[in-house]
Amino acid sequence: MSTTTEAPQVKETTKTVDFKTIIDIKDMDLYYGTYHALKKVNLTIPEKAVTAFIGPSGCGKSTLLRTLNRMNDMIPNTRIEGLVDIAGTDIYSNEVDVETLRKKVGMVFQQANPFPKSIYDNVAYGPRLHGIKNKAQLDEIVEQSLKQAALWNEVKDFLKRSAFSLSGGQQQRLCIARALAVNPEILLMDEATSALDPISTLKIEELTQELKNKYTIVMVTHNMHQAARISDQTVFFLNGEVVEFDQTDKLFSNPSDKRTEDYITGRFG
Amino acid sequence: MNNLFQDANRQQISGRRRNDLIWRILFLGATLFGIVALSALIITIVTDGIARLNPDLFTNYPSRRASASGMKSAIVGSLYMLCLMAPISFVLGVGAAIYLEEYAPKNRFTRLIQLNISTLAGVPSIVYGILGLAIFVRTFGLERSLLSGALTMTLLVLPIIIVASQEAIRAVPRARRDASFALGATKWQTVSRSVLPSAISAIMTGVILALSRAIGETAPLIIIGAATYVAFLPESLFDTFTVMPIQIYNWIARPQEAFQDLAASGIIVLMIMLVIMNVAAIMLRNKYQKNI
Ligand SMILES: Nc1ncnc2c1ncn2[C@@H]1O[C@H](COP(=O)(O)OP(=O)(O)OP(=O)(O)O)[C@@H](O)[C@H]1O
Ligand SMILES: [Mg+2]
Numbered sequence: 241m242s243t244t245t246e247a248p249q250v251k252e253t254t255k256t257v258d259f260k261t262i263i264d265i266k267d268m269d270l271y272y273g274t275y276h277a278l279k280k281v282n283l284t285i286p287e288k289a290v291t292a293f294i295g296p297s298g299c300g301k302s303t304l305l306r307t308l309n310r311m312n313d314m315i316p317n318t319r320i321e322g323l324v325d326i327a328g329t330d331i332y333s334n335e336v337d338v339e340t341l342r343k344k345v346g347m348v349f350q351q352a353n354p355f356p357k358s359i360y361d362n363v364a365y366g367p368r369l370h371g372i373k374n375k376a377q378l379d380e381i382v383e384q385s386l387k388q389a390a391l392w393n394e395v396k397d398f399l400k401r402s403a404f405s406l407s408g409g410q411q412q413r414l415c416i417a418r419a420l421a422v423n424p425e426i427l428l429m430d431e432a433t434s435a436l437d438p439i440s441t442l443k444i445e446e447l448t449q450e451l452k453n454k455y456t457i458v459m460v461t462h463n464m465h466q467a468a469r470i471s472d473q474t475v476f477f478l479n480g481e482v483v484e485f486d487q488t489d490k491l492f493s494n495p496s497d498k499r500t501e502d503y504i505t506g507r508f509g
Numbered sequence: 510m511n512n513l514f515q516d517a518n519r520q521q522i523s524g525r526r527r528n529d530l531i532w533r534i535l536f537l538g539a540t541l542f543g544i545v546a547l548s549a550l551i552i553t554i555v556t557d558g559i560a561r562l563n564p565d566l567f568t569n570y571p572s573r574r575a576s577a578s579g580m581k582s583a584i585v586g587s588l589y590m591l592c593l594m595a596p597i598s599f600v601l602g603v604g605a606a607i608y609l610e611e612y613a614p615k616n617r618f619t620r621l622i623q624l625n626i627s628t629l630a631g632v633p634s635i636v637y638g639i640l641g642l643a644i645f646v647r648t649f650g651l652e653r654s655l656l657s658g659a660l661t662m663t664l665l666v667l668p669i670i671i672v673a674s675q676e677a678i679r680a681v682p683r684a685r686r687d688a689s690f691a692l693g694a695t696k697w698q699t700v701s702r703s704v705l706p707s708a709i710s711a712i713m714t715g716v717i718l719a720l721s722r723a724i725g726e727t728a729p730l731i732i733i734g735a736a737t738y739v740a741f742l743p744e745s746l747f748d749t750f751t752v753m754p755i756q757i758y759n760w761i762a763r764p765q766e767a768f769q770d771l772a773a774s775g776i777i778v779l780m781i782m783l784v785i786m787n788v789a790a791i792m793l794r795n796k797y798q799k800n801i
Contacts, residue, residue, distance in 0.1 A: 309691060316615070343693035353684035356707060365702070366692040415688070422692055 259286030259472070262426065262456050263308065268322035270303060272315065277303050279480045281322070285473070290448055290457045292467035292488070295477030295503070301460040304477070305428050308458065309345040310338050327425070343370060346419035350431040352411035354403035354418075359386075359395050362403045362414055366422035381421050388454075389417035390447050409440025416447065420455075427451065429459040433466070445470050464504060468492050476500045554780075558773030566774055570740040571756065575767030580775050582739040583756035586655070587724060587782075589743060590752055593659035594666065594723060599716055601663070602670030606712075609671070610678040611700055630668035637665040638732030646733050653734035656746040661729050666719040673715025677708040714790045721786040725779065727754040753779045 263285035270278035278300050285291045293301040306312045307324055310331065324331050331341055343366075354362050363382045372378060382399070386392040391413040395406070403414055412432060419427060429448075433441040448457055448470050461467050467474050468488060475485040476497075484497045495501045569579025605626075613619045641661025651657040681704050689699040705712075730752060737759040739751040753775060760772035 311687065311691060314690065339693040339695060341693075342691055347691040349684060349687065349691075351684060353682075353688045355685060355688065355703060365689070369689075369692055369694045369698050369702070418688075418692070 259289050261285065262287035262327055263458075264323070264325040265304075266323040266325070268307070268320065268324060270300075270307060270312070270321075271319045273317045277480050278307075281482050283475060283482050283485055285456065285458060287456050288452055288454070289472040290452050290459065290470055291473045291475060292471035293458070293460045293475050293477060294462075294464060294467050295483075297462075299477040300480045301477050302430050303480075305347075305430055305458060305460055308426070308428055309342050309347055311342075311347065313338065343422045344424055345426045345428060346422065346424035347428045348412070348415050348419055348430070348432045351435055352408060352415050354406075354411050354414055357403060358400045359403050359406070359414060360399040363417050363421045366418060370422060385417040385421040386414075388420050388451065389413045390443060390450075391417055407440075409436050409443065412436060412440065412444065413447070416444070420451075424455065426456040426458065429457065431460050431462060434462060441466075464492075476503060478503070554773045554776050557770050558775070558777045561771050561774040562777055566771075566778070571738055571759075572740075575763075575765060575771055578760075578768075578771055580753065580756045580778070582742055583751050583753045583775070584778070585742050586735075586739070586750040587752040589655055589750065590659050590662065591720060591724060593655070593746075594662050595716070595720055597659070598663045598666050598670055598719070602667050602716070602719075603674050603712055605667075605671045606674030606678055607700060607705075610675050611696065611704070626668050626671050630672055632668075633728075634665055634726050635728040635732060637661055638729030640664060641729060641733045652747065653736070653749055654747040655743045655750040657733050658730050658735055658750060658752075661733055662723045662726065665726065665729060666723050669719040669722070670716050673719065674708070674712045677711030677715065678704060680711065681707045710793045710796050714794045717786050717790040717793070721783050721790075724752075724786070725754055725783065727752075727758055730755060731758075753782075 261284045263283075265281050265283040265285075268278060268281040269276065281304065283304075293305065295301055303312065307320060308326070308331075312318045312320070320332060326341075326345065329336060355365060357365070360382055363385050364378045367378060367381050372381070383392065383396075386395060391410060394410060395401075395414075403411060406414060412435075416427075416432075433444050436444070445466065448459070451457060452472075459471070471488045473485060474488045474491045476483045476491065476495075476499075478499055484491065484495060484500045486496070491500065492504055495504065565577075566579045567584060568581055569577060570581055571583075572578045609619065609623065609626075613622075638661065641657060641664065645651045645657040645660050646653060651660075685703050685707060686699055689703040694702070735755055736749045736751050737755055739749060743750045757772050757775040757779065760768045760775065763769070
């Protein structure tokens with residue numbers, strides 16, 4: 241009983257690196273029709289690090305994640321106010337075309353959603369969209385992406401096989417490889433491990449630690465231990481508001497807001 | 510007390526069982542009715558028509574003498590019709606379905622169009638014949654040509670194809686579109702590379718079933734003036750033509766028994782063609798189910 245109410249163990253951070261900010265959100269409000277889903281969000285996200293979004297169900301974590309690659313644009317009657325700046329550009333300004341934005345900000349969904357195509361064609365889907373036709377070049381991208389997603393060794397002998405022949409965990413890593421194949425800067429993961437078994441989850445957690453050397457990772461998770469284990473910064477949401485964000489070890493060991501403390505010690509949520 | 514209850518239960522149970530049996534027999538009867546009627550139909554047609562089911566049927570033109578008659582022009586007419594109708598109705602039907610499902614704003618006007626299309630799918634075929642007569646034969650001056658016929662039939666099958674294609678497109682999981690958009694795909698890239706490949710077998714199934722309906726249609730073609738006696742093959746889109754069901758109708762209308770038998774063999778050919786199309790549709794559907 242007592243263990244469940246303890247704050248999750250934070251990974252050992254030997255050095256505190258000063259991260260550069262890549263995403264800067266200022267006074268951002270989001271409405272679904274008349275429903276005010278995100279309220280005055282102010283948040284910065286560091287480059288080449290893992291940022292975790294935590295908070296109870298329905299508090300707006302996925303909504304905020306989807307504003308970062310403008311997937312919310314496709315939901316009718318969605319209105320957004322305020323500033324979302326990525327690498328110095330307001331991504332909701334008119335100069336930004338959404339295809340380029342989504343190429344730079346990749347996304348991995350909760351349910352693995354491969355296309356009903358071969359493993360190869362799944363990974364090559366993105367590069368082909370953006371005009372790469374050369375076979376050798378595609379081969380190279382597919383191999384590199386699968387290696388980065390720690391899937392290459394398992395599938396290299398049957399790239400022509402249907403993606404549906406893979407296990408759930410492999411499919412999710414395939415989706416990660418597919419997202420990496422267009423060479424993004426930022427990778428958004430919305431509860432990417434929640435449908436997976438512990439071993440696949442561990443694999444993907446380890447993967448994020450590899451990937452953060454090259455990419456900025458923003459992930460939504462319902463598992464606070466996961467947030468504590470693998471993230472560098474944690475953001476706590478409640479009812480559409482960002483209550484607190486801080487370095488993960490700080491937020492879990494010494495939260496500055498009472499609500500954060502209540503949530504991470506399991507007193508509500 | 511105990512015994513009493515047991516008896517009551519037993520009676521009630523046997524009553525329920527009897528009830529069950531009665532319903533079972535009724536449903537079986539309903540099924541048998543259809544099967545028996547269909548079997549009777551097939552048996553009479555085959556016994557009447559099998560004797561005339563020989564190469565002459567496929568190589569001879571219709572003639573005043575039943576013994577020399579064949580349905581070459583009708584078979585070729587039907588095939589030409591199919592070849593003209595299939596691409597036109599596929600392109601227009603699937604195109605309209607893509608627009609309605611993927612591009613059209615979800616407003617009242619779209620819903621009105623949608624309602625219209627669904628209604629058109631149930632309009633009697635003879636109405637399309639009248640429409641075809643007015644538009645293609647008269648207004649466009651295409652006369653009683655193969656092209657007029659094919660265009661009229663296209664009108665007839667379009668609503669069915671649109672509705673079937675829309676359903677196929679709608680059945681593609683949202684997650685598959687999201688995956689594509691999230692990689693930076695445009696609308697058209699998503700539709701052409703993700704949605705259509707997933708939907709195409711179901712679309713093809715719908716198209717084939719719609720076309721097989723058209724192959725058996727007579728009324729609209731009679732209205733636009735397809736000939737009942739054609740002793741040559743159409744050489745251009747603007748030639749007169751006939752099709753299998755019209756030829757069959759023509760033969761059946763004759764008093765001589767020899768022509769009746771000829772009609773029966775024509776029906777066998779038509780039915781085989783329809784069965785082939787339906788089997789193709791089923792095979793495509795099975796393939797589609799494996800893909801999802
Ligand atoms: N498409 C939509 N239209 C209207 N309201 C929506 C839509 N999507 C989400 N919402 C609402 O916005 C709020 C935030 O939803 P969101 O999906 O961002 O929550 P979440 O924090 O990701 O929850 P969970 O942990 O359950 O995934 C919820 O109250 C939800 O009902
Ligand atoms: Mg969510």
